[in-house]
Amino acid sequence: MDEVHRLEGIIEQQRRWRHFITADSKQKMLDKKLAEIDAPDRSARTLGFSFGEVEPTGNEVLNVRGLSKSFGSKHLFSGVEFQIRRSDRAFLLGPNGCGKTTLLKILIGKEKADSGSYLFGAGVQVGYFDQTLSSLNNNNTVLDEIWNLHRDFTEARVRTLLGQFLFCADDVFKKIETLSGGEKARLSLLKLMLSGANVLLLDEPTNHLDIPSREALEAALLDFGGTMLVVSHDRYFINKLSTRVLSIGMNGAESFEGGYDDYAAKIAEQSAEKPKATKTMGKGGEDYKRRKERESELRRTITAIKKCEERINELDGLITKTNEEMSTPEAAADYARVMELTETLGKLNDEQTELMMQWEELENRKAQLEGEE
Structure with missing residues (x-):
């Protein structure tokens, strides 16, 4: 059920994004996962993990x-x-x-x-x-x-x-x-x-x-x-x-x-609370120079956001493909292949998570730059 909650969280997040909505592909993965919940597990082997009691530290x-x-x-x-x-x-x-x-x-x-x-x-x-x-x-x-x-x-x-x-x-x-x-x-x-x-x-x-x-x-x-x-x-x-x-x-x-x-919510809140810069004309065209620098950074930030979105969408496809291969009878019968695919899936998910974090940072920066207009 934890994997179900994980997918639900990703779907909710992506539905809040304006420029790339990949929730449908994740929803298909979630539907498939829910359908499998009552099916027997092909491998009953699970990690037996407990730290037990540990000595207390000071405060x-x-x-x-x-x-x-x-x-x-x-x-x-x-x-x-x-x-x-x-x-x-x-x-x-x-x-x-x-x-x-x-x-x-x-x-x-x-x-x-x-x-x-x-x-x-x-x-x-x-x-x-x-x-x-x-x-x-x-x-x-x-x-x-x-x-x-x-x-x-x-x-x-x-x-x-x-x-x-x-x-x-x-x-x-x-x-x-x-x-x-x-x-x-x-x-x-x-x-x-x-x-x-x-x-x-x-x-x-x-x-x-x-x-x-x-x-x-x-x-x-x-x-x-x-x-x-x-x-x-x-x-x-x-x-x-x-x-x-x-x-x-x-x-x-x-x-x-x-x-x-x-x-993430606190960072967004702090960004929204920052006052817009007051336009003042400086000597030697300093206001014009600052505006051009801001516009240039804003363009670079928007481009970076687009690249993040494209790669996240690409990773969605790769993750779906890897999950589909893991579900085939051929893969299920090959333990070494299952482990290889599991490791690949972990790397893909890690890269996507990192890109989502970058996307949020870029969106916050974009909001800051637009607030300075």
């Missing part, structure tokens, strides 16, 4: 003060300040390349900030999910990757845990280098679950996961008794879990209560 979990970071001439962010309190589920948002992943790496000590400081509170045990899945040892088998970290476990217990994460029978003897992206993600999530962490720093945790695994992760995180700081482009995931959004930019961080929709 103050993380205090970030004035963090700045650049790589050579590329400036990512400066003056980033925020606080994370116990039980927060905070999401870092911002355009691609603004340094969200780098910020998480600073917090776990894998990168150094150019300036500023951060301090974790009492009783904090940090667990980190890396979207590149680089924490896995490609030379290990699936079984050894877990057992090497938990030598007190019996082989039976390790294999039971792996079975809960869909590694069954001889799957546990596969070398990690041979695993798909989805399998590596599931193994990384199992390691995270077993770490006992009470503060999770998650970098795009839904990447590579199929729909049932995403939903299992969402449910586990909703039940998690600790604190989270997450980077994600998955709007549905953000809306379901987020208690706060931290918008990261070159000049700091701004905090918004609620999920992605609350954040």
Whole structure:
């Protein structure tokens, strides 16, 4: 049912858009999904995911003060300040390349900030999910990757845990280098679950996961008794879990209560409240120059909006085609092909979500520029 709610949210969003209405294609996908709800599942295998009880932290979990970071001439962010309190589920948002992943790496000590400081509170045990899945040892088998970290476990217990994460029978003897992206993600999530962490720093945790695994992760995180700081482009995931959004930019961080929709509504409200610029004639034609610059930026913004819309429509077609292929008996009988298609579908959905976020930012900027007329 979570996938039904996800599609309903996308349909509602697209029906509010003026220039490209792709709700019909999503409605067809939703109708098909509803028709399948009573049909038997071809695979009863679902992720068995629960963090269990974790040790409590103090009320103050993380205090970030004035963090700045650049790589050579590329400036990512400066003056980033925020606080994370116990039980927060905070999401870092911002355009691609603004340094969200780098910020998480600073917090776990894998990168150094150019300036500023951060301090974790009492009783904090940090667990980190890396979207590149680089924490896995490609030379290990699936079984050894877990057992090497938990030598007190019996082989039976390790294999039971792996079975809960869909590694069954001889799957546990596969070398990690041979695993798909989805399998590596599931193994990384199992390691995270077993770490006992009470503060999770998650970098795009839904990447590579199929729909049932995403939903299992969402449910586990909703039940998690600790604190989270997450980077994600998955709007549905953000809306379901987020208690706060931290918008990261070159000049700091701004905090918004609620999920992605609350954040987007607040940004639109702020944009609408900005007063229109008063026209004044300056010396040397400065008013004329500013008007021409604004008109030029407005044209570029409108062009960028059109390109976003075209690509989102194109992705709709690709997503529909991939879903249709996954529903064929031939694909259903080929587990490797199903996993490949699932990974492709995840990438397409992630790209579409990112473009939707860009589209909203461009629309807000367009409204600002038109308000300056």
